[in-house]
Amino acid sequence: xxxxxxxxxxxxxxxxxxxxxxxxxxxxxxxxxxxxxxxxxxxxxxxxxxxxxxxxxxxxxxxxxxxxxxxxxxxxxxxxxxxxxxxxxxxxxxxxxxxxxxxxxxxxxxxxxxxxxxxxxxxxxxxxxxxxxxxxxxxxxxxxxxxxxxxxxxxxxxxxxxxxxxxxxxxxxxxxxxxxxxxxxxxxxxxxxxxxxxxxxxxxxxxxxxxxxxxxxxxxxxxxxxxxxxxxxxxxxxxxxxxxxxxxxxxxxxxxxxxxxxxxxxxxxxxxxxxxxxxxxxxxxxxxxxxxxxxxxxxxxxxxxxxxxxxxxxxxxxxxxxxxxxxxxxxxxxxxxxxxx
Numbered sequence: 001x002x003x004x005x006x007x008x009x010x011x012x013x014x015x016x017x018x019x020x021x022x023x024x025x026x027x028x029x030x031x032x033x034x035x036x037x038x039x040x041x042x043x044x045x046x047x048x049x050x051x052x053x054x055x056x057x058x059x060x061x062x063x064x065x066x067x068x069x070x071x072x073x074x075x076x077x078x079x080x081x082x083x084x085x086x087x088x089x090x091x092x093x094x095x096x097x098x099x100x101x102x103x104x105x106x107x108x109x110x111x112x113x114x115x116x117x118x119x120x121x122x123x124x125x126x127x128x129x130x131x132x133x134x135x136x137x138x139x140x141x142x143x144x145x146x147x148x149x150x151x152x153x154x155x156x157x158x159x160x161x162x163x164x165x166x167x168x169x170x171x172x173x174x175x176x177x178x179x180x181x182x183x184x185x186x187x188x189x190x191x192x193x194x195x196x197x198x199x200x201x202x203x204x205x206x207x208x209x210x211x212x213x214x215x216x217x218x219x220x221x222x223x224x225x226x227x228x229x230x231x232x233x234x235x236x237x238x239x240x241x242x243x244x245x246x247x248x249x250x251x252x253x254x255x256x257x258x259x260x261x262x263x264x265x266x267x268x269x270x271x272x273x274x275x276x277x278x279x280x281x282x283x284x285x286x287x288x289x290x291x292x293x294x295x296x297x298x299x300x301x302x303x304x305x306x307x308x309x310x311x312x313x314x315x316x317x318x319x320x321x322x323x324x325x326x327x328x329x330x331x332x333x334x335x336x337x338x339x340x341x
Contacts, residue, residue, distance in 0.1 A: 002291035003298035004284070006040065008242050008264040009131045009168035009193050011104045013040030016259060016299050017280055020246050020267035021045050021108045021135070026085070026093075028100050030277060037280035040265065041104040044097065046135050047090045049111030052120055055087050087120060094127040104130035106170075109161070112138040112153070118160050125167045134161055135172040137199055147178045154183065155190050162191045170194030170244065174201055180231055181238075188239040195235070196244040196267070197228050219270035224248030229261040234317050236262025236307035252286035259299055260306035 006016045019025065019034050019042045026045055034042050085093050090107075097105045107129035111117055121132055136157060140150050154171070162169055169191070175198040177183050184195055205216035225248035232243045245258040246267035258266040272279055296302055304310055308317045 002288060002296050003300075004288065004291075006264050006299050006303075008041070008244065009106075009170060011041065011130060011168070013104065013265065014038070015040040015284060016255060016263075016265045017283060018043060018106075018244070018265045018267045019272065019280075020269040021133070022269040022273060024269070024272060024277065025097075028093075028096055031097050031105075032100055033277045034280065035101045035103045037277055038284040039103060039280055041106055041130075042097070042101075043106040043108050043133050043267070044090075044093065046108040046110035047087060047120065047124075049109075049113065049115065049117040052087050052117035053115070091120075091123055091127040094124060094129050098128040098130075106131045106133050108133045108135055108172075110135040110137060112136060112157070114157065114160055121161045121165055121169075125165060129167060131168045131170065131193075132161075132165065133170045133172055133196060134158065135199065137174070139201075151177065151183050151186065155186050158187055158190050158192055168193035170196050170242070172196040172199050172246070174199040175227055175231070176201065181234060184235050184239055184241075188241045192241045194242040194244055194264075195239075196246050197231050198247055200224075200247050219273060220248050220250075221270075222248050222250045222254055225254045225257060229257050229263075230317060232258065232263050233261040233307045236304045237309045252283050252290055255283060255287055256290060256302070257306075259302050260304070262304040262307040264303065 004015045006013050008016075008018070015038050017039055019039050021043045023045060024030050024034075025042055031042055094105060094107055105128070107124040107127075109117075109121055109124065109132060111134075121134075124132055134157070136154055138150070138153070154173075158169070158171055171187055171192045171194070173180075173183070173187075173195060187195065200220060202215070202217060204213045206212075207214050225245070228245045228247055232245060235243060242264045243262055244265045244267055245254075245261070245263045246269075248254060249258065249266045249268045250271040255266040268280070268283075271283075275282075291299075291302075308314045
């Protein structure tokens with residue numbers, strides 16, 4: 001029977017399936033079920049810098065000082081007081097989760113600016129988190145902000161959070177950068193222990209009846225895995241940081257593709273929200289069956305086997321593949337004597 005264990009952020013995981021941040025992790029009994037169903041680790045739902053600022057009574061000042069430089073009205077900012085557990089409750093949740101299960105618990109901190117909220121990274125470590133995932137979700141709408149400035153902001157934020165932290169740190173990125181590879185290299189050099197590819201870009205929708213801008217959350221689909229495995233395959237072997245795939249992992253097929261591209265783990269949330277936490281068992285059973293049938297002895301054996309460095313034709317990940325894709329689709333010729341539709 002194939003060995004499903006893997007290493008991620010220096011942590012020994014029983015399986016490469018990691019539950020990514022979602023409301024499912026708010027309940028301890030859910031986390032227990034995740035462990036029982038075969039999850040290698042669990043990433044807790046994110047704690048936002050806005051929540052920390054709110055608790056420290058600095059939110060009003062922070063928002064007011066930004067009204068001259070940002071077009072968004074303060075009325076658009078959500079009420080964070082009722083979102084998940086709050087800062088103190090979050091730290092207690094880490095303690096309770098650690099006491100309830102043996103698999104690693106990864107805390108998640110979501111923010112974009114340099115400030116006092118960064119101190120919570122150390123508090124999360126003290127609460128017992130085995131690792132920290134820094135979820136940087138930033139939409140640069142300022143026309144005067146350059147791509148280089150955005151990249152530097154990410155590097156500076158990582159450096160600040162990493163300082164004084166003993167547990168490993170992974171950075172969760174979105175895909176919208178001028179050079180994903182260069183930013184990955186810079187984050188790796190700045191001390192990131194892992195890169196999680198990719199954060200999903202949640203886009204607003206328009207309500208045509210009320211003429212209001214409304215939030216819109218759509219769960220992922222398996223097609224989204226393609227962007228993830230492309231960049232993991234390109235980065236594998238070029239940086240020291242571990243690579244993780246998140247977004248589009250719904251079945252054993254996506255897990256296998258992630259591993260072959262070079263990921264250490266494949267993260268799931270949408271599939272569990274759709275199918276329940278027990279879906280982890282189904283995916284693991286399918287993964288085990290496929291590996292046994294194809295004579296793979298371990299997950300480690302396949303990791304990176306389809307990366308850009310490993311395949312016979314590395315150009316498949318570059319511009320040459322663009323032309324191949326376009327030319328691979330040919331319109332069907334009508335049968336002889338058939339009338340055009």
